[in-house]
Amino acid sequence: MDTPFNLTKLLRENIKNLVPYSSARDEFKGEASILIDANENAFGSPLAHNYNRYPDPLQHQLKHKLAHIKGVPAENMFLGNGSDEAIDILFRAFCRPGVDNVILVPPTYGMYEVSANINDVAFRKVNLTKEYQLDLEGIENAVDEHTKLIFICSPNNPTGNTINRHDIETILNNFDGLVVVDEAYINFSQTKSFTQELAEYQNLVVLQTLSKAWGLAALRLGMAFASTEIISVFNKIKPPYNINQATQDIVLEALDQVDQVNGWIKQTVVEREKLVQGLYKLDMVQHITPSDANFILVKMNDPRAVYAYLVSHGIIVRDRSKVELCEGCLRITIGTPEENRILLEKLTTINI
């Protein structure tokens, strides 16, 4: 970048000028005994626990605990109703429909494209290389003055491999828009998180989630890590109470169980390598992409028939065989040892 990074220049005019919703709890923050400012039910909730009061819009307690676990200050953190909310906010804040564009690097997570379409924002696809790495030259050629965001998923879904760190750094150093690094599967990888590089790159947004390693997909809690300037944009746009009280309470409780989660991660990695070895013994398996995630992408003979056979035995994998660069591939999530054993057993006795 020859000029210093300028976030204001990237922002849409309507967001720059937006006066955000001011809630009752934004306007009064002290302690009080009678709260009759928010039209809540003063009696309580028809439950064992009370949920009659609106939750903390900025989730201070939760961020404090996450800051400790992630080694990132709370002020550099945004919490969303899943990381999908953070993805959508990025489009709404920075991309003018019909004018701006974003870069996607397929095969990758499908939600970036869906979110672009919902927001009527053009996307330019620059395929990964055959090794599932970034095509830096292709990306450079695809970027124009209206390119606002580049999405990079690492470890990548559905391929499972980590994207070369040096290549991501090259883009961070040369692109004037925001580089979104989606680390949904970082807990399963040996590589360092980009959350520790926020001071270095003003144009970096890192996404993580509690939906995978943490086992909390149903609670919907995604995280975005970025400069305080970017985080204030997120906070300006988000629905005031985007993280409900039940989620805040239950996640706070879950975050005390780091050891349990780390145990599952270790077990998943062991199971992943066992499953890879087991699958390679089967004639139908051609190739398995080395994975840093909790799933593997398996190239095999007649994937459609294998898929249908597994379905008929109550086992559902993800058919990616029609996806460009994933031809012939099924994506398989690492299950419990028992589930993995049954999968291998079914594939060993397959008769197609």
Ligand SMILES: *Cc1c(COP(=O)(O)O)cnc(C)c1O
């Ligand atoms: C699963 C996944 C997510 C998680 O989304 P949530 O909305 O947080 O559940 C994000 N990015 C990628 C690449 C994923 O595979």
